[in-house]
Amino acid sequence: MDPRALPADISLRDLREGDEVALAAAYVRNRAHLEPWDPARSEDFYTVALHHTDVRRQIATREAGSTYPVVLTRGDEIVGRSAITGIARGVFQSASLGYWVDERLTGRGVATALVGEMVAIARDTLSLHRLEAGTLLHNVASQRVLERNGFERIGVAKRYLLIAGEWQDHVLFQRILG
Template sequence: MDTNSPVYIRRYEPSDAPAQLELRLRNRTFMAPYDPVRPASFYTLEGQREQLERSLAGWEKDEEYAFAVCLVEGGELIGRVALSSVVRGAWQNANLGYFIDSAHNGKGFATEAVRQAVAFAFGEAGLHRVQAAIMPWNRPSIRVVEKAGFRLEGLAVKYLRIHGQWEDHRIYAVTNDSIE
């Protein structure tokens, strides 16, 4: 981690459920255009506990590495960054997803969290490639991955069901030999 960074990432803990719930509730409307339709149970303490348990189990199985994004000053949980769908063998790839509390957008926090997650992917996790799928109209998210060194690889038509409809996504990727 850059010692001048205003944020750091850390492995989630079961005790993060209340803070994660607050974060999700506070950003529910803001994130709706970018998220799949979620059941009402997702926005409950039990729902967030289940999410964290799945994330921690995924970590143990080398299938997912989810991190809390926290402010250095005060330690407040302000977002999430995750390396999911880890595939080993010939691919050595993970998908990247992230979000930052709307109150903290536009400050470079997402870019820094992504950089730290990619450093983990290529270091401790030993991956070769990380990819992100972003809707073409989501310019702020595209800017995050571009600043983090990702390259545009192409368009995946009707790639994910987001906010109730199939959305095209641009695929961005970075490999361990292309990061400074």
């Protein structure tokens, strides 16, 4: 499979108003799947009301040029998310990448295709020079996704992010886009 070829039944599009119901449902459906990899979430996180506010905030940050949030859809369902965040301009032209796919789609190349699409957006739409991503040390599947997309390991950041209630070490990767 071409690393950028999403399955025919899955589409990538910008996050938009009206996504909050499908987004809340996706997070509820994938709660156990995502908990080991995500920050600790309050019960409010799984509500439509929270996502109603968050979708609007993310759209505003996209319009301000600091993020680029997208969703993967299959029919009316959201089956994954990604965002290019912390977009820095000037001499840096760099940003960070985060992503996840629905548990039902893991191991099928969907995450690899999603990251490939995000690399293309970072390079072709946002004109970035560099994209960075980090994974927990034991998240070998995500490390493989990044490596398949030309990311190179650049080191380990100790106690990098507060994930699942603990400050955890991360392997950092980068891809030079120019």
